[in-house]
Amino acid sequence: MRLSPFNVFTDLQTFDDAISACESVGTSLVVIENAHVQEALECLLSKRQLNGNNPYINVYKSNGEFTTADGEPLTFSNWADGEPKGYGNCGAIRGAGDHKWEDGPCDRKRMYICDGKVNDLTQADKDRFHVYTDKLTFDEAVAACESKGATLAVVKNPLVQDYLSNYLYENGLSPENPYINVYNQTVNLQLWMGNR
Structure with a gap:
């Protein structure tokens, strides 16, 4: 069973900068690997006020297929109806409502979710x-x-x-x-x- 915490960062970053920001605090952009992780994120996101912001998750389109940013195949997906629409190569999770996934341009600045315990402030x-x-x-x-x-x-x-x-x-x-x-x-x- 996975017990890793998630961290929703509210500073707005491009997809590549979100990956770097997660790495800078000793973690990585979240990979939603199964329904249990999806449900945990839904619970977390339903308690936060993201004001319509849909945070980046580690979903990236490469060679016509959505994978993780480092090319690993997705073991789970939760695309919204009609998604992915082909609007971009990077994935995000809806911050409110159904918490389904959407695609969008990677240079769009969004909040992002890091996976695992970050190097905490003292x-x-x-x-x-x-x-x-x-x-x-x-x-x-x-x-x-x-x-x-x-x-x-x-x-x-x-x-x-x-x-x-x-x-x-x-x-x-x-x-x-x-x-x-x-x-x-x-x-x-x-x-x-x-x-x-």
């Missing part, structure tokens, strides 16, 4: 972030952070992006239509949520 890395839920304008948030000797955070890494996304989701801090700016500094990071 507790010290996580402790550098402070989330405040006060409703502030962007300029007010900048001033509030500066008054604490910090700046807004810049997310340059999918691990940080995923950590912050999960943190907000798990703590009920994802408003219906959030505007989130995250900027980086080495110490005393702040996260601003509000309307610009």
Whole structure:
């Protein structure tokens, strides 16, 4: 039985960049190898708010056939009715609804799903972030952070992006239509949520 966790990364990448981003955190773009993996992803995706984004999965068209990116044959597929349509060579899973697969262009920027435990952030890395839920304008948030000797955070890494996304989701801090700016500094990071 497979017990590998999945990680939905919300930064938008091309298919090749999604593969590289997964590798950079010690894992790989997810291969949906059977119905059990498909069901696990459906459960995960149904709990996330992906706002219509359909994340990349490791499905790639080579020589007229869909395989994994490294050429391994697919052992399972879950294409939506009428898919693949021939719109592109890369596969994605619908982030909402039926969670069926679709094809699309590989240069389209999408979220993506990595398979397996990523090289996690240390507790010290996580402790550098402070989330405040006060409703502030962007300029007010900048001033509030500066008054604490910090700046807004810049997310340059999918691990940080995923950590912050999960943190907000798990703590009920994802408003219906959030505007989130995250900027980086080495110490005393702040996260601003509000309307610009």
